[in-house]
Amino acid sequence: MKFKNFIKILLAFLIIFAPSNGIAKTIKWSMQGDSLTLDPHAQNEGPTTQVSRQIYEALVTRGLDMSIGPQLATKWKAVDPNTWYFFLRDDVKFSNGQKMTSEDVVFSILRAKQPTSDFKEYISTISGVKAIDNYTVQIKTSKPNPILLNQLSNIFIMSKKWSTDNFVIAPQNWDAGQETYSATNALGTGPFKITLREPNTKTVFKKNSKWWGNVEHNITEIQLLPIKNAATRVAALLSGEIDIVTDAPVQDLNRISSSGGHKVESTPQMRTIFLGMDQAADQLRTGNTGDNPFKKKEVRQALYQAIDIEAIKKKVMRGLSEPAGIITFPGVTGYTKALDKRLPYDVGAAKKLLADAGYPDGFEVELRCPNDRYVNDEAICTAVVGMLGKIGVKVNLFAQTKSKHFKELKDNQGDFYMLGWGVPTLDSHYVFHYLYETDASWNKVNFSDAEVDAAIRVMEGEVDLDKRNAAIAKAWKIVRDNIAYLPLHHQVISWASKSNVDVPIRPNNEPLFRFSKVN
């Protein structure tokens, strides 16, 4: 009797637990912040796009290797420099079963061009879209656009009918705090669909059984559970409450990987950290020499060569950084290993350069730093202060929160500052357009060079790739030789997960769960 009971209990346990392990495959995903909105055109922001990417799809997309490939469009051709044809798949359905046609594509691209869209600058060169037939779309540009495909890879396709039915023809006006149906609901063609959305708490994605693609994943459900505090996030991962963290803190990586049952993966992120030195001001705001030493290239080079980037990599970044010679990274058009080579670390040469420039006793300047933006930002700055002290440059560190740091930088208050730059389009033009062009919005070192400006114009309108690449290479050479900025390193991102969870890491920090497996 008692033995029978025992068997019954055992069987009951088997019935309860065995299927849940065998069939349902759930990934619990955590990061610092949540997606700001589910509306795919309302916010151009990292975590927001990361969430949208699981539900929505674009005409073309970047694969695991970050190269552009077909997604909703199977092929495309440009009949003249300003006219493109995209041929769509004819087997695509939204997750409610409705077929996707060129009407939806035209609607979505026009939606992304509306004033409340955060992607309107992205595709500002698109001047017209029209449906040729059910599965062909024609896109016209105002001028030849060599990076149209890169830009289209971030424009997600929505359903025209769903948007009309739910009064979301225009993107949510996020800046004005508008609440729309599309901000908390989503209907896409992607491999997953949203079944629960509680902003900043929990978002549940379920497998979309109507997805057109070849199913390579074995996931039935994804739960996004944002946890703000880094230590809490790590603790949740270690306790098994969370399966994957896509922004694991550098100092805790050893602890996570040594815990057994967990693994850590790292890859260079698409972000370069650098220091800027104002080269235009006649007098430094925080200097002591009455002039601006940064005007002299020798001084900038002296500072460059005084920084022991390998020491920063080893001690501050714990090996998780790649020393940089230019402010862009592998994978971006125009990047080469030769350009990315740093000037050698040489304190003697730095001292000599400083003396030759007329500052044998150095000078004093304030270094502005954020303390909550980049990986170990304040610690990097503190290390730089010590290194520059060795060549006689007395640096006073001023570290503050990112919102104040960026605002005061925009107000031109920085002589010497830290900044980081990512390149979402994976094209050098993005860097030049913001950081090097005369009077560009983030060109706070006030660098100005007519040849670079001319090269930027070429990058914008030249479709002959050889000519365009030559212009990019030339511009990089000029700014690198000028030491317009002082590059430090490419950031490395780290994902930590349970050993049985396999989500391929990607340099843009965007997980693609359609390639993920839970073993």
Next chain:
Amino acid sequence: MDNRKLTWFGRVKDSDIYYSFIKSPTAIVSTFILIIIFFCSFFVEFVTPYNPFDPSSLSLMDAFTPPSWTEDGLAKFILGTDGQGRDMLSTILYGSRISLIVGFSAVIFALVLGVGLGLSAGYFGGKYEMIVMRLTDVQLTVPSILMALLVDGIARGIITRELHDEMAIYVLIFAIGISEWPQFARVSRAATLVEKNKDYVSASTIIGVSNLIIMFKHILPNILRPVLVIGTIGLALAIIAEATLSFLGVGVPPTTPSLGTLIRLGNDFLFSGEWWITFFPAIFLVVLAFSINLLGDWMRDTLNPKLN
């Protein structure tokens, strides 16, 4: 016995206090520890070869060196180094100097304010006494850390960023001092109430000595014993209060760290295995506060006539 014939040292040696001191091992040990800490902290430039506050003398490659007795330790960094390559021992000693300066100054500030108000309240009595005593009651209901946080918060609002780092230490002294004065006021008032009815006070009053001279020349020396006892314990409290505030990030700035600031900075590395960065400042703080407390306990036992 005629004390006047003995030397100063002889008088000390002959006193009850000295007798009690050499009979108490805790008092001897704690005094010995405190003398070493005080000496090393105030003559730190001569004790250690490193100046952790000079960034150009640091080498980042030395960062995260563990203590010398561990496998990867270096003999030149006995207690290891922190995340910027600063020698922990020198940093702790420089830090403890700041902690001690803040602690002493805060206690002296609280003592002067508290004894002044308490003594005069006990002596004059009446409405003045009532007001001062109610004031201490009100302040005793507010936790001292909260009081100090409040003062620091207001100071941050008033003082500009450039000045704040320089003024931080004075703000801290004021904040801790203002939160501790009621203890001194209460004790000195109670002692004054006992003293003021004694014959020597009446005699002084009769021959026309002024109130001020009676208070500070005649009464003060007689109430000093209990005040010194709570002053000693107050020193330990002030040092811990400073460490707490700095740990919360409202105290001394990280460029010139005190013990509390060091513990806070090291806390980031506790999970990653670099335990020594936060452990040694913490243990140093414990030893310092514990020694002062032991000495305070001994003083209370010895100086309290009721216990003798």
